[in-house]
Amino acid sequence: xxxxxxxxxxxxxxxxxxxxxxxxxxxxxxxxxxxxxxxxxxxxxxxxxxxxxxxxxxxxxxxxxxxxxxxxxxxxxxxxxxxxxxxxxxxxxxxxxxxxxxxxx
Amino acid sequence: xxxxxxxxxxxxxxxxxxxxxxxxxxxxxxxxxxxxxxxxxxxxxxxxxxxxxxxxxxxxxxxxxxxxxxxxxxxxxxxxxxxxxxxxxxxxxxxxxxxxxxxxxxxxxxxxxxxxxxxxxxxxxxxxxxxxxxxxxxxxxxxxxxxxxxxxxxxxxxxxxxxxxxxxxxxxxxxxxxxxxxxxxxxxxxxxxxxxxxxxxxxxxxxxxxxxxxxxxxxxxxxxxxxxxxxxxxxxxxxxxxxxxxxxxxxxxxxxxxxxxxxxxxxxxxxxxxxxxxxxxxxxxxxxxxxxxxxxxxxxxxxxxxxxxxxx
Numbered sequence: 530x531x532x533x534x535x536x537x538x539x540x541x542x543x544x545x546x547x548x549x550x551x552x553x554x555x556x557x558x559x560x561x562x563x564x565x566x567x568x569x570x571x572x573x574x575x576x577x578x579x580x581x582x583x584x585x586x587x588x589x590x591x592x593x594x595x596x597x598x599x600x601x602x603x604x605x606x607x608x609x610x611x612x613x614x615x616x617x618x619x620x621x622x623x624x625x626x627x628x629x630x631x632x633x634x
Numbered sequence: 635x636x637x638x639x640x641x642x643x644x645x646x647x648x649x650x651x652x653x654x655x656x657x658x659x660x661x662x663x664x665x666x667x668x669x670x671x672x673x674x675x676x677x678x679x680x681x682x683x684x685x686x687x688x689x690x691x692x693x694x695x696x697x698x699x700x701x702x703x704x705x706x707x708x709x710x711x712x713x714x715x716x717x718x719x720x721x722x723x724x725x726x727x728x729x730x731x732x733x734x735x736x737x738x739x740x741x742x743x744x745x746x747x748x749x750x751x752x753x754x755x756x757x758x759x760x761x762x763x764x765x766x767x768x769x770x771x772x773x774x775x776x777x778x779x780x781x782x783x784x785x786x787x788x789x790x791x792x793x794x795x796x797x798x799x800x801x802x803x804x805x806x807x808x809x810x811x812x813x814x815x816x817x818x819x820x821x822x823x824x825x826x827x828x829x830x831x832x833x834x835x836x837x838x839x840x841x842x843x844x845x846x847x848x849x850x851x852x853x854x855x856x857x858x859x860x861x862x863x864x865x866x867x868x869x870x871x872x873x874x875x876x877x878x879x880x881x882x883x884x885x886x887x888x889x890x891x892x893x894x895x896x897x898x899x900x901x902x903x904x905x906x907x908x909x910x911x912x913x914x915x916x917x918x919x920x921x922x923x924x925x926x927x928x929x930x931x932x933x934x935x936x937x938x939x940x941x942x943x944x945x946x
Contacts, residue, residue: 555769557769557771557772558766559669559671559676559692559768559769560668560669560675560769561769563668563669564668564669586772586773587772590772590775593773594843594868597761597842597843598761599760599762599773599843599844599868599870600763600764600766600769600770600773601766602769603760617760617761618759618760618764618765618766618769619746619747619759620759622668622714623712623714624714624730
């Protein structure tokens with residue numbers, strides 16, 4: 530998975546064509562860390578059509594808030610730079626993430 | 635393969651059950667939906683579990699429990715159980731990935747934070763409304779935060795949030811806190827903490843991010859809308875008003891009271907070979923220490939049940 534930061538987010542997500550999945554996470558967020566291996570697994574399964582990326586929000590708080598992310602975990606789907614879908618907090622589980630991916634795969 | 639014990643849930647209750655069962659040489663499987671730990675994995679400080687003095691964070695406690703379980707040979711898998719057949723001598727659990735068979739089942743599914751249930755709450759979750767302080771506190775660095783609730787969790791998490799937020803206001807529906815006195819004392823001394831008594835949240839509003847909350851005074855019936863500071867643009871609402879048991883899967887199968895599973899003092903449910911342990915059962919105190927005790931008792935009872943039922 531591509532590691533995002535303040536410097537590459539715009540180019541890799543907002544100006545990217547096609548589908549980009551962004552895993553917003555943080556090192557003190559245990560549910561995020563539990564979810565991460567599943568998302569990595571999906572990146573191998575679905576990575577040929579969707580770009581998989583992750584953003585540590587503690588290094589990019591303002592950027593996360595600009596993306597309307599003010600709580601974790603958030604697994605968001607972008608298409609052509611627009612956030613079109615996402616699963617959030619307790620609603621973000623291994624199975625709901627995969628269901629969302631399948632909608633766009 | 636038929637397991638001796640299948641444990642659903644890997645919080646403190648499930649991990650303790652796994653430890654006791656595998657130590658008793660039972661062929662033990664622990665099934666967890668997401669990651670180990672349950673609610674305690676999202677808790678910053680666990681100061682009331684005997685022995686957890688230094689480095690007493692939820693994740694570190696869970697990591698040690700998992701290590702201990704692994705050492706005794708319990709198997710752990712990640713799967714989500716979708717349906718169960720508990721009546722037969724062999725219990726069948728159907729997961730999203732696999733089907734499992736067991737002589738005994740220990741239900742240690744725990745509980746999940748209860749939502750307020752007001753308009754706007756669902757849409758603004760992850761956009762200013764949160765149920766997990768350790769997950770989301772860092773977003774509110776130098777912003778204002780409201781904590782809904784008045785029990786131990788609400789007040790403790792509120793104090794944790796003061797490390798980040800400019801000000802933390804506890805919104806509580808009574809005129810005094812329910813939290814333990816020692817916690818209250820600390821909270822009242824904390825200069826960043828404020829209290830709004832006799833109040834409930836009736837609506838959460840915002841376009842994309844949380845922008846205002848509507849609070850109602852339960853004594854006067856008066857409602858007021860509190861807006862985020864204009865410069866901040868947003869603020870946080872953390873909800874800690876109790877828990878709902880995660881027992882939906884067992885509705886109509888296992889005897890319950892208000893959604894909590896009824897057991898006897900030996901963790902036995904109404905179904906032979908099916909036990910419950912931890913926050914999901916009817917009990918007076920829901921803590922790590924009582925969850926682990928439940929788990930130990932359930933595993934011990936499972937062992938007795940197996941020897942009576944299968945080895946007689």
